[in-house]
Amino acid sequence: MRQVESRNFREFLKKHQAVIKERLVFISIFLVIAVPLTILFVKTYEQSTALEEKKVEERVDAAYESLKLRLSSDFNLENSRSYKDYGILNSITVIGGNSRLFSEFFSFPDSSGPYCDFDSLYQQCRKGLVGHFQISHNGELLTPFYPDTSTGIGKSMWDNFSFDDQKQRKETRDLIRRLLDKLEIKNSLPKNTVLTMDSTEAIDQLYDEIPNFPIPTRVEMTSEEEALTYMAETAKNDTTIQPSMPIFNGSNTNVNISDLKLGMTDEYFVFFRTIYIGKLPIVQGFVVDRVLYLNYMTHEDRLAYTELPYAIELVMDNHPLLTIGTKNSQYRLRTKRPLPPPYEKISFVMYSSSSANTAGLTILFTGFILLIVIAICLITIYRFTQSKVALATKRQDFVSAITHELKTPLTAIKMYAELLQNSWVANEEKKQRYYSQIASEADRLSRLIQNVLNLSKLDGNRWNVQLRKERPKAVLDDFIATYSKNIEKQGFELTVSTDTDADNIALLIDRDAIMQILMNLVDNSLKFSKNSAYKMINIELRIHGTDMYLAVRDYGPGIPSAEMKKVFQEFYRVENEMTRQTNGTGIGLSMVKKLCSLTNMKIEIENANPGLRTKIHFQSIDI
Numbered sequence: 001m002r003q004v005e006s007r008n009f010r011e012f013l014k015k016h017q018a019v020i021k022e023r024l025v026f027i028s029i030f031l032v033i034a035v036p037l038t039i040l041f042v043k044t045y046e047q048s049t050a051l052e053e054k055k056v057e058e059r060v061d062a063a064y065e066s067l068k069l070r071l072s073s074d075f076n077l078e079n080s081r082s083y084k085d086y087g088i089l090n091s092i093t094v095i096g097g098n099s100r101l102f103s104e105f106f107s108f109p110d111s112s113g114p115y116c117d118f119d120s121l122y123q124q125c126r127k128g129l130v131g132h133f134q135i136s137h138n139g140e141l142l143t144p145f146y147p148d149t150s151t152g153i154g155k156s157m158w159d160n161f162s163f164d165d166q167k168q169r170k171e172t173r174d175l176i177r178r179l180l181d182k183l184e185i186k187n188s189l190p191k192n193t194v195l196t197m198d199s200t201e202a203i204d205q206l207y208d209e210i211p212n213f214p215i216p217t218r219v220e221m222t223s224e225e226e227a228l229t230y231m232a233e234t235a236k237n238d239t240t241i242q243p244s245m246p247i248f249n250g251s252n253t254n255v256n257i258s259d260l261k262l263g264m265t266d267e268y269f270v271f272f273r274t275i276y277i278g279k280l281p282i283v284q285g286f287v288v289d290r291v292l293y294l295n296y297m298t299h300e301d302r303l304a305y306t307e308l309p310y311a312i313e314l315v316m317d318n319h320p321l322l323t324i325g326t327k328n329s330q331y332r333l334r335t336k337r338p339l340p341p342p343y344e345k346i347s348f349v350m351y352s353s354s355s356a357n358t359a360g361l362t363i364l365f366t367g368f369i370l371l372i373v374i375a376i377c378l379i380t381i382y383r384f385t386q387s388k389v390a391l392a393t394k395r396q397d398f399v400s401a402i403t404h405e406l407k408t409p410l411t412a413i414k415m416y417a418e419l420l421q422n423s424w425v426a427n428e429e430k431k432q433r434y435y436s437q438i439a440s441e442a443d444r445l446s447r448l449i450q451n452v453l454n455l456s457k458l459d460g461n462r463w464n465v466q467l468r469k470e471r472p473k474a475v476l477d478d479f480i481a482t483y484s485k486n487i488e489k490q491g492f493e494l495t496v497s498t499d500t501d502a503d504n505i506a507l508l509i510d511r512d513a514i515m516q517i518l519m520n521l522v523d524n525s526l527k528f529s530k531n532s533a534y535k536m537i538n539i540e541l542r543i544h545g546t547d548m549y550l551a552v553r554d555y556g557p558g559i560p561s562a563e564m565k566k567v568f569q570e571f572y573r574v575e576n577e578m579t580r581q582t583n584g585t586g587i588g589l590s591m592v593k594k595l596c597s598l599t600n601m602k603i604e605i606e607n608a609n610p611g612l613r614t615k616i617h618f619q620s621i622d623i
Contacts, residue, residue, distance in 0.1 A: 019386070026382045034371050041367030048360035056352065060334045063312070064348050070297050072340050074127070078286075079260045083220060083275045086134050086284045088144045105132040105144040108169050128292025130268065131172050133180070135187040135283035141180065146173040176287055183263040185272050187283040216256030216276060253278055260285070262342035264316070269293060271342075294322040310352040316345050327351050406448065409441035440489065447519065454516060455587050458594045465598055467508045472548065472618060473498060475511050476541055479518045490526055491535055498541040505548065507618050510599045514550075514616075517595055520588040521552040521614050529556025529611065546620045555611040564605065568593040 087103050109129040134142040146169040180186075256276040263270040272285030294314055311325035315336075331351040339346045416434040418424075425431050457463045480496060487494045518539075525537050534555040541550055559567060567589050596603045602617040 019389075022382065022385065022389075026378050030375060030378050033374055037367060037371060037374075041363055044363050045360040048363060052360070053354070056334070056354070060350050060352070063310075063350060064335060064337055067298060067348060068340050071343055074297065075260065075340075075342070078271065079273075080218075083255055083257060083277070083282075083284060084222070086132055086144060088147055103144055108145045108165055108172075127296050128289035130287040130289060131176055132286040133176050133284070135180070135185070137187060137280045137282060139187060141173070141177055143169075143173045143176060145169055179263075179265060179268055179270055179287060182265060183270055185263060185270065185283065185285070187274070187281060216274075217259050218257045220255045220257055222253060222255050222277075260342065264290070264345070267291075290321065298322065298324055310350060313349040313351075314339075315347045315349050321346065406445065409445040409448075412441045413438050413445075440486075443486070447523070451520070451587055451591060455591050455594075458591060458598070463513075463595075463598060466510055466512065467599065468511070469506050470509055470511060471504070471506045472509060472514070472550065473503050473505075473541060475509065475514050476518075476539065476550065479515055480539070482515075483519065483522060487522065487526065487537055490530070492526060493536045494539070495536060496539045499543045501543050502541045502548065505543070505621060507548070507621070508600075509618065510595075513595045513599045517592050517616060518550070518552065520592050524588055525552060525554035525556065525612070529554040532556045532610070534610075543621070546622050548618045548621055550616040550618075551613055553608055553611055553613040555608075558607040558610065558612045559605065561607075567605070568603075 085103055085105060088106050109131055131143060131145055134144075136142060146166075258274045260271045260273045263272065267290055269288050269290050270285060271288070272283055275282050275284055298312065298314070309325075309331075311323065311327040311331060313320045313324075314322045330353050332354070334350045334352050336347055336349045338344050339348055416438045420431060420434055425434060454463070476496070476498070480494070484494050522537060522539075529535065532555050536555055538553040539550070540553075542548070569590060593603055595601075596616060600619055604615040604617065606613050606615075
């Protein structure tokens with residue numbers, strides 16, 4: 001048993017060795033082309049992805065730099081503001097002397113007013129401003145929008161003007177006072193320092209006695225008139241400074257100004273600085289609403305936001321101060337950087353989704369399509385080659401089969417002829433039987449040659465189609481009269497059944513084609529069912545509606561389902577050519593199929609369990 005299996009396996013390998021080699025060759029060709037192309041497309045995609053990510057990083061950098069520039073520009077604008085702007089009145093030089101005008105900060109900031117939008121020219125409301133303030137050298141809080149009404153300029157202001165928002169101004173002044181106390185922003189000189197203002201060591205003593213005292217970073221030139229106007233407000237309630245104290249030297253003096261610093265509460269930013277008029281320090285600053293200020297600074301008209309979906313956070317001590325956009329699970333952290341001074345405690349954090357690498361996906365898709373096209377081309381070439389090889393193999397099998405089919409009847413004819421020629425058969429009955437056998441083998445040889453000739457005509461489009469109005473029943477009767485003896489001679493019983501309505505129906509048919517079709521179908525049934533227990537051939541002529549068909553049925557083994565579509569191929573045989581047990585050339589059903597197509601008929605085969613039924617459908621009866 002094992003020897004048989006081993007032999008079968010060797011035969012299988014030998015038979016399929018060429019096919020396996022061809023497949024390996026085509027697979028190798030595909031891999032040689034596909035692997036470098038795949039590497040090329042993947043590398044190109046990675047480079048494209050890296051380029052897209054670089055663009056995203058550039059957009060993130062642009063957003064950060066835009067906010068950084070915005071904050072720095074705004075800070076520098078406020079930091080460079082003149083000390084005189086913080087007073088109630090400004091003294092300006094005009095032709096013929098000096099003129100005093102109200103300071104810009106005298107107007108009460110109204111963040112809800114009609115002019116307070118992002119495009120407003122009023123700086124007091126554009127940044128969510130609460131109000132400006134000053135702390136004199138003796139610690140007194142001065143607010144230009146709410147002057148002190150006890151004496152001097154403040155009293156004359158309230159006497160000459162009526163303020164409808166006086167209550168709101170006072171509440172704002174009180175709010176600023178609470179914020180300054182909370183942040184411990186003070187300005188109070190020791191008395192011994194004030195009393196020695198004319199000493200050359202006053203400034204050194206000032207730095208020694210006031211911890212963390214701001215060091216001046218900018219010098220502003222001012223005239224004595226401007227300074228006196230300013231001092232009239234800041235020193236109006238000062239009893240420690242005597243008029244004879246040398247606060248100024250000459251007609252001009254330097255005002256030393258430090259940079260603005262930032263104090264923060266939960267709701268407000270407090271910017272403050274120290275100025276020195278002569279030798280007197282004064283704290284100046286302003287308060288802004290944190291949310292309104294940050295919203296103004298991060299407004300999309302002023303920030304270079306990215307084109308991607310994003311979320312921006314301004315964070316201090318891991319607590320977000322402001323969020324722009326909405327984060328989701330697909331966003332990832334792009335950057336976290338501190339803002340420029342004096343906002344260095346606040347970090348700029350940006351999240352965004354990955355950019356859609358459309359170009360990279362297009363490259364991958366193109367590469368994928370190209371590989372598919374290459375694979376399809378190679379498969380097409382492989383199948384074409386295989387079909388040619390299979391056709392050559394089938395032709396070789398056909399030559400072998402036709403040689404066998406021709407040799408068998410010729411050998412029988414020669415044998416019987418020699419017996420009769422040499423008078424080796426004395427019995428007359430045997431002579432007649434041998435004569436009959438010679439005639440049968442000659443008919444068989446004639447049918448085989450005729451099949452080959454007919455197949456050649458069909459392949460060369462040389463079949464002379466002769467469609468005539470005839471009765472299929474008459475053609476069937478002629479076939480039975482001609483071929484029934486051959487069927488009975490081979491030990492089979494022939495049964496014929498027709499519908500009564502079929503006898504008078506005439507259709508456009510080719511008589512010779514139908515005779516040839518029936519002959520081949522019956523021959524196939526005789527060959528493949530000769531070993532069946534029930535030797536019978538059934539021929540039916542049926543009408544079903546407008547469909548009229550001929551059916552030939554045997555009681556043999558039938559055809560495996562997997563072979564149903566292959567039996568109409570030229571030279572195809574279900575059995576292996578080396579181990580087959582039936583004769584034939586494999587051209588019968590192929591020729592039947594071609595004849596049906598040529599004469600406008602259809603062929604259908606089905607397993608009848610047992611046996612095989614083949615149906616030939618004529619044109620519709622209505623035609």
